[in-house]
Amino acid sequence: MTEQQSTTEQILRRKLDLLVRTGCLLMESMADTSRIMRNMQRVEAFLGLPEKNVHIYVNFNILMVNLSDEEHSFSKFQQVEKHSVNLDAISAVSKLSWKAIQDDYSLEQYEEELEAIARRPRNYTEWQVAIGAGFACGGFCIQFGCDWPAFFYASLAAILAFRFRMYLNSKGSNGYMNIGVSAFVATILAWLMGLLSANPSIAAALPQFMHSDTPWHPLLACALFIVPGVPLINFVSDMLCGHIEVGLVRALNVLLMIVAMSFGIAVAIFFCGIDNFVKDLSLTPHHSYFVFAIAAAISAMGFSMIFNTPRRMLWVVAIGGIIAVCTRNFVNLGPSNDNIGLDMGLRVGSFVGSAVISIIATRAMHWFHTPHQCLAIPSVIPMIPGVLMYRALFAFIEMHGVVGEVTVAMYNAINASLVILFISLGVAIPNIFVRRMVTPKRKKKLLDMVTERRRLHGEMVDLSKI
Numbered sequence: 001m002t003e004q005q006s007t008t009e010q011i012l013r014r015k016l017d018l019l020v021r022t023g024c025l026l027m028e029s030m031a032d033t034s035r036i037m038r039n040m041q042r043v044e045a046f047l048g049l050p051e052k053n054v055h056i057y058v059n060f061n062i063l064m065v066n067l068s069d070e071e072h073s074f075s076k077f078q079q080v081e082k083h084s085v086n087l088d089a090i091s092a093v094s095k096l097s098w099k100a101i102q103d104d105y106s107l108e109q110y111e112e113e114l115e116a117i118a119r120r121p122r123n124y125t126e127w128q129v130a131i132g133a134g135f136a137c138g139g140f141c142i143q144f145g146c147d148w149p150a151f152f153y154a155s156l157a158a159i160l161a162f163r164f165r166m167y168l169n170s171k172g173s174n175g176y177m178n179i180g181v182s183a184f185v186a187t188i189l190a191w192l193m194g195l196l197s198a199n200p201s202i203a204a205a206l207p208q209f210m211h212s213d214t215p216w217h218p219l220l221a222c223a224l225f226i227v228p229g230v231p232l233i234n235f236v237s238d239m240l241c242g243h244i245e246v247g248l249v250r251a252l253n254v255l256l257m258i259v260a261m262s263f264g265i266a267v268a269i270f271f272c273g274i275d276n277f278v279k280d281l282s283l284t285p286h287h288s289y290f291v292f293a294i295a296a297a298i299s300a301m302g303f304s305m306i307f308n309t310p311r312r313m314l315w316v317v318a319i320g321g322i323i324a325v326c327t328r329n330f331v332n333l334g335p336s337n338d339n340i341g342l343d344m345g346l347r348v349g350s351f352v353g354s355a356v357i358s359i360i361a362t363r364a365m366h367w368f369h370t371p372h373q374c375l376a377i378p379s380v381i382p383m384i385p386g387v388l389m390y391r392a393l394f395a396f397i398e399m400h401g402v403v404g405e406v407t408v409a410m411y412n413a414i415n416a417s418l419v420i421l422f423i424s425l426g427v428a429i430p431n432i433f434v435r436r437m438v439t440p441k442r443k444k445k446l447l448d449m450v451t452e453r454r455r456l457h458g459e460m461v462d463l464s465k466i
Contacts, residue, residue, distance in 0.1 A: 136302025354426025
């Protein structure tokens with residue numbers, strides 16, 4: 001092998017390494033598979049790799065890139081070390097994949113910026129994230145019908161439990177165990193606060209602004225910071241786009257997270273002897289639309305902080321949450337429950353609310369120069385059907401062999417699952433249709449940019465020279 005051939009092969013292997021590292025960063029940040037493929041294909045074009053010879057394999061825990069023809073085959077594998085939602089990183093990689101071609105980056109420039117994105121500190125401190133997560137759960141509690149003192153009780157329990165989960169994660173303990181422990185801690189804290197608030201002598205000693213008429217509602221919302229909204233929506237998107245294998249792994253991961261959360265709550269229920277009060281709570285909202293709008297904005301911004309959404313986008317996501325929740329409520333509620341609306345039910349309302357915000361996001365992503373996922377997903381999280389999930393959980397835990405118990409439990413579980421599925425479909429379907437409409441234009445734009453790079457640099461990778 002000549003020295004020139006050796007140098008060419010080293011450059012080729014470096015390009016494959018950059019390509020697979022780009023995909024791994026996106027997978028670690030919880031991007032959906034279609035986005036990972038699109039970004040890697042743009043980076044592949046920037047690197048000058050012949051499209052017909054490049055084969056990309058995406059799995060939840062490992063990525064592979066192969067470049068081969070009749071005489072050569074070069075492969076690069078890389079393991080995905082972690083999975084943590086980071087919408088800021090997803091947005092930054094998407095911008096980099098276009099900018100590298102447009103500004104004619106060198107390999108050194110691209111690698112430097114890619115590493116900067118990977119090492120970039122998160123936009124919020126740990127306590128800021130914990131407080132955001134706590135208030136997000138408080139916003140859920142308002143949607144379930146609690147008053148504002150109970151909002152703060154739910155928020156406090158969630159803040160402390162979420163911060164404890166972050167501490168456990170930093171010590172390297174098992175992620176599913178950390179979920180169970182944090183759900184246990186959140187439920188215990190909410191129960192203690194409810195116990196104190198419900199005690200007449202203690203309640204009388206509290207200032208008026210701390211008195212709650214709904215002291216038990218925080219138990220419904222205190223652990224909802226664990227709900228895996230992004231993996232769930234990614235699972236539906238992957239399945240609809242034909243990425244079945246990755247979608248099924250995401251679904252299994254979601255299931256394990258929910259099981260861990262349920263286990264922690266169940267242990268707290270048995271430990272505290274909590275009665276199945278959930279059956280007595282109404283699913284019908286009784287607050288005004290203004291109050292629900294405030295709660296939705298708080299929840300959307302709180303989850304955005306967990307997802308590391310850029311600070312400049314918080315107000316946008318807050319508006320998105322308001323639109324999604326108020327649309328859902330208008331379609332869901334109606335004369336049958338003494339409300340203003342179309343009275344079409346929770347499933348239809350959830351689908352319409354998520355679809356409306358997804359359609360808006362397909363346009364807004366061009367205004368704010370950020371991916372659809374970064375706008376739509378935090379906006380729809382406040383619509384998660386927490387009361388139905390808890391009713392199903394309590395029904396399964398409290399079974400005593402009475403006729404109809406399984407039916408009630410399954411009804412709530414299936415109803416909650418269907419609502420979550422409709423939310424996911426509402427987010428995914430408009431994005432998929434719009435993406436297919438704009439794909440030809442983007443491909444033409446990419447082709448023109450690649451043609452210009454080839455005019456400047458020639459054929460960047462020629463396997464016949466290796």
